[in-house]
Amino acid sequence: xxxxxxxxxxYLEESEMPTSWYNLRADMKNKPAPLLNPxxxxxxxxxxxxxxxxxxxxxxxxxxxxxxxxxxKEILDFYKMYRPSPLVRAxxxxxxxxxxxxxxxxxxxxxxxxSHKLNSAIAQAYYAKKQGLKGVTTETGxxxxxxxxxxxxxxxxxxxxxxxxKVSYEQKPFRREVMRTYxxxxxxxxxxxxxxxxxINAEFPGTTGSLGCAISEAVEKAVTSDGYRYxxxxxxxxxxxxxxxxxxxxxxxxxxxxxxxxxxxxxxxxGSNLGGLIAPFMREKIKGEKDYRIIAVExxxxxxxxxxxxxxxxCDTGKVCPLAKMYTLGSGFIPSAxxxxxxxxxxxxxxLSQLYDDGLMEAVSVKQTEVFKAAELxxxxxxxxxxxxxxxAIRVAIDEALKCKERGEEKNIVFGLTGTGYFDLVAYQKFxxxxxxxxxxxxxxxxxxxxxxxxxx
Amino acid sequence: xxxxxxxxxxYLEESEMPTSWYNLRADMKNKPAPLLNPxxxxxxxxxxxxxxxxxxxxxxxxxxxxxxxxxxKEILDFYKMYRPSPLVRAxxxxxxxxxxxxxxxxxxxxxxxxSHKLNSAIAQAYYAKKQGLKGVTTETGxxxxxxxxxxxxxxxxxxxxxxxxKVSYEQKPFRREVMRTYxxxxxxxxxxxxxxxxxINAEFPGTTGSLGCAISEAVEKAVTSDGYRYxxxxxxxxxxxxxxxxxxxxxxxxxxxxxxxxxxxxxxxxGSNLGGLIAPFMREKIKGEKDYRIIAVExxxxxxxxxxxxxxxxCDTGKVCPLAKMYTLGSGFIPSAxxxxxxxxxxxxxxLSQLYDDGLMEAVSVKQTEVFKAAELxxxxxxxxxxxxxxxAIRVAIDEALKCKERGEEKNIVFGLTGTGYFDLVAYQKFxxxxxxxxxxxxxxxxxxxxxxxxxx
Numbered sequence: 001x002x003x004x005x006x007x008x009x010x011y012l013e014e015s016e017m018p019t020s021w022y023n024l025r026a027d028m029k030n031k032p033a034p035l036l037n038p039x040x041x042x043x044x045x046x047x048x049x050x051x052x053x054x055x056x057x058x059x060x061x062x063x064x065x066x067x068x069x070x071x072x073k074e075i076l077d078f079y080k081m082y083r084p085s086p087l088v089r090a091x092x093x094x095x096x097x098x099x100x101x102x103x104x105x106x107x108x109x110x111x112x113x114x115s116h117k118l119n120s121a122i123a124q125a126y127y128a129k130k131q132g133l134k135g136v137t138t139e140t141g142x143x144x145x146x147x148x149x150x151x152x153x154x155x156x157x158x159x160x161x162x163x164x165x166k167v168s169y170e171q172k173p174f175r176r177e178v179m180r181t182y183x184x185x186x187x188x189x190x191x192x193x194x195x196x197x198x199x200i201n202a203e204f205p206g207t208t209g210s211l212g213c214a215i216s217e218a219v220e221k222a223v224t225s226d227g228y229r230y231x232x233x234x235x236x237x238x239x240x241x242x243x244x245x246x247x248x249x250x251x252x253x254x255x256x257x258x259x260x261x262x263x264x265x266x267x268x269x270x271g272s273n274l275g276g277l278i279a280p281f282m283r284e285k286i287k288g289e290k291d292y293r294i295i296a297v298e299x300x301x302x303x304x305x306x307x308x309x310x311x312x313x314x315c316d317t318g319k320v321c322p323l324a325k326m327y328t329l330g331s332g333f334i335p336s337a338x339x340x341x342x343x344x345x346x347x348x349x350x351x352l353s354q355l356y357d358d359g360l361m362e363a364v365s366v367k368q369t370e371v372f373k374a375a376e377l378x379x380x381x382x383x384x385x386x387x388x389x390x391x392x393a394i395r396v397a398i399d400e401a402l403k404c405k406e407r408g409e410e411k412n413i414v415f416g417l418t419g420t421g422y423f424d425l426v427a428y429q430k431f432x433x434x435x436x437x438x439x440x441x442x443x444x445x446x447x448x449x450x451x452x453x454x455x456x457x
Numbered sequence: 458x459x460x461x462x463x464x465x466x467x468y469l470e471e472s473e474m475p476t477s478w479y480n481l482r483a484d485m486k487n488k489p490a491p492l493l494n495p496x497x498x499x500x501x502x503x504x505x506x507x508x509x510x511x512x513x514x515x516x517x518x519x520x521x522x523x524x525x526x527x528x529x530k531e532i533l534d535f536y537k538m539y540r541p542s543p544l545v546r547a548x549x550x551x552x553x554x555x556x557x558x559x560x561x562x563x564x565x566x567x568x569x570x571x572s573h574k575l576n577s578a579i580a581q582a583y584y585a586k587k588q589g590l591k592g593v594t595t596e597t598g599x600x601x602x603x604x605x606x607x608x609x610x611x612x613x614x615x616x617x618x619x620x621x622x623k624v625s626y627e628q629k630p631f632r633r634e635v636m637r638t639y640x641x642x643x644x645x646x647x648x649x650x651x652x653x654x655x656x657i658n659a660e661f662p663g664t665t666g667s668l669g670c671a672i673s674e675a676v677e678k679a680v681t682s683d684g685y686r687y688x689x690x691x692x693x694x695x696x697x698x699x700x701x702x703x704x705x706x707x708x709x710x711x712x713x714x715x716x717x718x719x720x721x722x723x724x725x726x727x728g729s730n731l732g733g734l735i736a737p738f739m740r741e742k743i744k745g746e747k748d749y750r751i752i753a754v755e756x757x758x759x760x761x762x763x764x765x766x767x768x769x770x771x772c773d774t775g776k777v778c779p780l781a782k783m784y785t786l787g788s789g790f791i792p793s794a795x796x797x798x799x800x801x802x803x804x805x806x807x808x809l810s811q812l813y814d815d816g817l818m819e820a821v822s823v824k825q826t827e828v829f830k831a832a833e834l835x836x837x838x839x840x841x842x843x844x845x846x847x848x849x850a851i852r853v854a855i856d857e858a859l860k861c862k863e864r865g866e867e868k869n870i871v872f873g874l875t876g877t878g879y880f881d882l883v884a885y886q887k888f889x890x891x892x893x894x895x896x897x898x899x900x901x902x903x904x905x906x907x908x909x910x911x912x913x914x
Contacts, residue, residue: 008537011468080465081549081840092538110567112842112877154837174631174882178842180889181833376638380611383538385569385635420569422879425631432637 008091010253012084018248019071021241023060024279025351026067027286030358032237032350033325035061036312041456044322051223052230056127060238069241071123078122078155079245082111087253088417092381094401101404103397104259105417106250106277107384112178115387115419116273117148117233120242124231125152134227135159139189139214141168142342143175143423144387145233150182160184161228163191163217166209175423189214196220210334211344215316234270235315235324235349243276250414251280261292263400265415267392268296268305268363269342271349277416278361285360294361295400296352297392299371300440301339304329304348305356305363307446312456313347323456326353329441330449336439340427341368342389346449366395367438372431374398375421387419388427463559465548467710469541475705476528478698480517481736482808483524484743487815489694489807490782492518493769498913501779508680509687510695513584517695526698528580535579535612536702539568544710545874549838551858558861560854561716562874563707563734564841569635572844572876573730574605574690577699581688582609591684592616596646596671598625599799600632600880601844602690607639617641618685620648620674623666632880646671653677667791668801672773691727692772692781692806700733703873708737711871718749720857722872724849725753725762725820726799728806734873735818742817751818752857753809754849756828757897758796761786761805762813762820764903769913770804780913783810786898787906793896797884798825799846803906823852824895829888831855832878844876845884 025031034043049058060069071079090103108116128136135158140146146162153160162184169176169188179186189209190197194217200207222230233239254261264281266274274296284290298305304327314331315321328347335344348356355361368388375391377398378384386394397415404411421428430436482488491500506515517526528536547560565573585593592615597603603619610617619641626633626645636643646666647654651674657664679687690696711718721738723731731753741747755762761784771788772778785804792801805813812818825845832848834855835841843851854872861868878885887893 007471011466014464111840112836114879151837151840173886174879177882177886177889181836181842181885183837379569379638380608380640383568383608385638422571422631425634428638429630429634432634 006089006257009086009088010257011086012249012253014080016252017079017084018245018252019076020068021071022244022248022279022283023063023067023069023241024244024282025064025237027283028354029286030354031064032354035322035324036456038314038319038323052219054124054127054131054133054229056130057124057238060241061236072126075123075126082118083245084249085110087250090382093378096377096381097398097401097405099401099405100408100410101401102410102412103401104412104414106246106414107417108246109384109387109417109420113144113148113151114422115144115148116243116246116276117145118151119245119276120233120239120272121145121148121152122155123242125149125156125158128229128231129156129158133158133229135161136229136231137161137163137218137222138231138233139163139211139218141165141211141344143168143172143179144419146184146186147175147178148233149231150179150184153184154182161221162186163189163214165189165211165214172423189217191217194220212316216320219320234272234345235347237351239272240275240349240351243272244279246273246276246416247279247281250277254414259412261414262411263293263295263413265295265297265393265396265400265413267343267389267416267418268298268348268352269389270345271352273416273418275349275352282355282360295396296356296361296363297396298363298365299335299339299341299343299392300365300367300438302329302335302344303365304346306365309450310353310357311453313453315347323454324350326350327356329446330453332452333449338437338439339368340388340430340436341371341392342387343392364396366392369431369436369438371395372428372436376431384417385421386417387421388424390416390418393417463546463714466543466545467714468543469706469710471537473709474536474541475702476533477525478528479701479705479736479740480520480524480526480698481701481739482521482694484740485811486743487811488521489811492779492781493913495771495776495780509676511581511584511588511590511686513587514581514695517698518693529583532580532583539575540702541706542567544707547839550835553834553838554855554858554862556858556862557865557867558858559867559869560858561869561871563703563871564874565703566841566844566874566877570601570605570608571879572601572605573700573703573733574602575608576702576733577690577696577729578602578605578609579612580699582606582613582615585686585688586613586615590615590686592618593686593688594618594620594675594679595688595690596620596668596675598622598668598801600625600629600636601876603641603643604632604635605690606688607636607641610641611639618678619643620646620671622646622668622671629880646674648674651677669773673777676777691729691802692804694808696729697732697806697808700729701736703730703733704736704738707734707871716869718871719868720750720752720870722752722754722850722853722857722870724800724846724873724875725755725805725809726846727802728809730873730875732806732809739812739817752853753813753818753820754853755820755822756792756796756798756800756849757822757824757895759786759792759801760822761803763822766907767810767814768910770910772804780911781807783807784813786903787910789909790903790906795894795896796825797845797887797893798828798849799844800849821853823849826888826893826895828852829885829893841874842878843874844878845881847873847875850874
C-alpha cells in the first residue's frame with residue numbers, strides 16, 4: 001500500500017541516483033541470440049566488432065553474465081546535469097479520466113535533446129574519448145538521436161559526424177540547427193562524401209535518402225576514417241544497458257514511497273527506452289519475486305512484435321551491419337509515408353525479442369490517430385507536449401486506466417514518457433488539421449518483406 | 458557562507474512552495490506612477506479598467522499597499538504541475554570559465570510553454586474563469602505568451618483568442634500548432650475580424666502586421682464581445698505580482714542552503730521575469746537589510762533603460778491602451794529587423810522603471826552576437842538550449858563571473874533562465890551561419906521616436 005501524500009513530482013536526491021547500470025541479460029534464463037557475421041553465419045567476435053564499435057562498448061555488447069556495470073564518474077557527473085529525471089504522479093490525468101487507478105510516468109524529456117537518448121549517447125561518447133578516438137559517426141532520421149549524440153560529443157570535445165536523411169535535413173532544419181549549435185557536422189544523406197553515397201546519388205539522381213542509406217554512409221565513414229567509430233542509439237544490448245538508468249531510478253522512487261507497480265508500459269521502436277525502463281522490474285519477474293504486467297506499445301503501421309516474425313535479419317536496410325535475431329518485419333520494410341508517429345524501426349532489440357518470445361511481456365499495437373488523441377489529452381491536462389513516440393505509451397496507459405475505472409480497480413500504472421514533441425509539430429499539425437490517417441500494412445506486404453530475409457535459424 | 462555539498466539542482470519540496478505572491482510595490486518608498494487615461498490625463502480608475510481587464514486583476518493592478526496576496530488553491534494546484542522550478546548550480550559553466558564565482562540559475566523552461574510566462578497566464582485565466590467570463594483575448598509575437606495562455610485557458614476550459622502577428626503566424630507555424638493543440642484559436646493579424654484589422658488591411662494591402670496592431674485587435678475583440686476580457690503577459694503590475702513566485706522560490710532555495718546572493722541578474726523586455734525574480738531581494742535592499750547588486754540586461758538594439766527616457770508613453774504602438782510612466786524609447790520605436798534576440802518591447806514596467814530611477818538597480822545593454830555566443834557556450838556545458846531572451850542574462854552572468862576570476866572573488870551570482878530556445882532556431886541558424894549582425898539604433902533615431910510622445914509630466 002502506498003504511503004499518503006505522494007507529491008506531484010518525485011525527484012530523487014543526487015545520493016539516491018544509481019551508480020551502476022543493470023544488465024538484464026545476466027538474469028535472463030534464455031539469453032538473447034548473438035549477432036552473426038553475415039558472411040560466415042558465425043557469431044560476431046569482439047575483434048570483428050572492434051573495427052566498427054568502441055572497445056569497451058563491444059565488451060558491454062557481448063557480456064551476458066555481468067549483472068552490474070559501474071557507471072564511470074565522468075558519466076555520473078554528466079547525468080547530474082539533467083538527472084535524476086522526475087517520476088510524475090499524473091494526478092491531473094487521473095482526475096480527467098475519473099479513474100481509481102494511480103498513474104505515474106517517468107519523464108525523460110527535460111534535457112535539450114528532448115529524450116532519453118542522451119543516457120546512452122553520453123556513455124558511448126565517453127568510451128570513444130577514453131579510447132583516444134577523434135570522433136564518432138552516426139545516422140539520424142528525425143534527429144532525436146543525432147541531437148543527443150551532438151550534446152554528448154560536445155561535452156567530451158569529440159568530433160561528431162551525423163548523416164541525416166536528406167528529406168529530414170531539408171524539412172526539419174531546426175533539429176539540424178540544434179546539432180550544429182552543439183558543434184556537430186550534419187551531412188544530408190546520400191552525400192558525395194562516401195562511396196555508397198556517391199553510388200546511390202548516381203543511381204537515383206534527386207533521391208531524398210533513407211535511414212538505411214544513412215547508416216551505410218555512417219558506417220563507411222567510421223571504418224575508413226582514422227580514429228573514428230560508429231555509434232547507434234537503440235536496438236543494441238549496450239544501449240539497453242545504459243538505458244537501465246531509467247528503470248533503476250523509477251524503481252528507487254517507487255520503493256521510496258512504498259508504491260507497488262501493477263502495470264508497466266513503454267513505447268517500443270528499437271527498444272532502448274522500454275528495455276531500460278523495465279530492466280529492474282523484469283529482473284524481479286524472472287526471479288519470481290513479483291508479477292508485473294509489462295506492455296510494449298508499438299505503432300499499428302510498424303508492428304514488429306505483434307505481426308512480425310522472430311528470426312535473424314539485418315539491423316539496417318543497407319545490409320552492412322551484422323545479423324540479429326529479433327522480431328522483425330524484414331529489413332526492407334518501410335512504414336507508410338503517412339506514419340508520423342515515430343518508432344519506424346523494422347525490428348526489435350534481441351533482448352526484448354527473447355523476453356517477448358518467453359512470454360514475459362505483452363505487446364499491443366495502436367493506431368496513430370488514437371495516439372495523437374491521447375497526446376492532445378495528455379498535453380492539455382499534464383502540461384507536457386509529448387513526443388509522438390512517447391504518446392504510444394500514453395495511449396495504452398489511458399486505456400488501462402479506463403479499464404480500471406470500469407472494474408473499480410485501484411491499480412498502479414507506470415509508463416515511460418520518453419520525450420517532448422517540440423520538433424514534431426508537423427505531425428501535430430496533421431492531426432490538428434484532421435488529415436492524419438491510419439494506414440496499416442496488409443498481411444501480404446509483411447509476408448513479401450519477410451520473404452526476402454536470409455534463411456538462418 | 459554556503460553549506461557544503463550543494464547539489465546540481467535544488468528542488469524545493471511541495472511544502473516549501475510559496476503560498477502567497479509578494480507585491481513589491483507595498484514596500485517601495487517611491488510608488489510606481491499610475492496609469493493615465495489618455496483622454497483625460499487623469500489616473501485610470503478601477504471602473505475604467507474593468508471594461509478591459511478582469512475585476513480581480515484590476516484590484517491587483519491598482520493595489521500599492523497589500524504586500525502579500527494569497528495564491529488561490531486552484532492556481533497552487535496548477536503550479537504543482539511544473540513548479541517548483543529548479544535552482545541550478547552551474548558547476549559545468551563555472552568549470553568551463555575557471556571562475557571562483559558560484560553561479561546559480563533559476564530555470565523556468567521546464568514546461569511546454571517553455572518559459573516563465575505560464576506563472577501569470579494561469580493566474581489571469583483563473584480570475585477570468587472565476588468572474589464567469591467565456592474567454593480572453595490576447596496578442597502574441599513570437600508566441601511564448603500565447604502558448605502559455607493557451608495552456609492556462611485549456612486547463613480552465615476557457616475560450617482563448619490569440620491575435621498573432623501575421624509574419625510570425627506564417628513563419629513560425631510550430632508555435633501556432635502548440636496553441637491549436639491546446640484548443641486556442643489563432644488568428645493572423647491584421648485580420649478581417651475587427652474594425653481596426655479591416656482598416657489596416659485596406660490601408661496597407663499585404664501588410665505582415667505588427668505587435669501594436671495585434672494588441673489593438675485583441676483589445677477591440679475583448680471590449681466588443683460579450684463575456685470576454687483582454688489579458689497581457691508583461692509590463693503590468695499584476696504580471697510582476699504573479700511572477701514574484703520565481704523570486705520567492707529562488708530565495709527559499711538559497712536560504713535553505715545558506716547561500717547569500719551577491720549579484721542578481723535578469724533579462725528585461727517588459728520586465729515580467731526580472732520584476733518577479735528580484736522582488737523578495739529588492740524588498741531586503743529597500744529595507745536596508747541586504748545590499749545586492751541587481752542588474753537588468755537589455756538588448757543593445759532595444760535599450761529602453763540605458764538609452765530611453767523616463768516619462769509617460771503609450772503601452773502599445775497602436776495607442777489604444779492607457780499611458781504608463783516608464784523608461785521608453787517611444788511607442789513608435791521598432792527594433793531593427795535584424796534583431797533576433799527577443800525583448801523587443803519599447804518600454805519597461807513602471808515598477809522597474811521607478812526602482813531604476815531610484816538607483817536601486819543597474820542596467821546594461823548587450824549586443825546580440827555576444828548574447829548568442831553566451832547562449833552557445835551555455836548550451837554546450839549546461840545542456841540547456843536557452844531562449845535568446847534568457848541568454849541576455851547568461852551573457853552578463855558570464856561577464857561578471859570572468860571579472861570574479863580576474864579579481865579572485867568568490868561571489869554568488871544568481872540569474873534568471875527564463876526559458877528554452879526550441880522555437881527560436883531561426884535565430885540560432887542565423888548565428889550558426891555567421892549572418893547575424895549588431896544593429897544599434899542611432900541617437901537620432903531614438904530622439905525622433907521620443908519626440909512623438911505626448912508631453913505629460
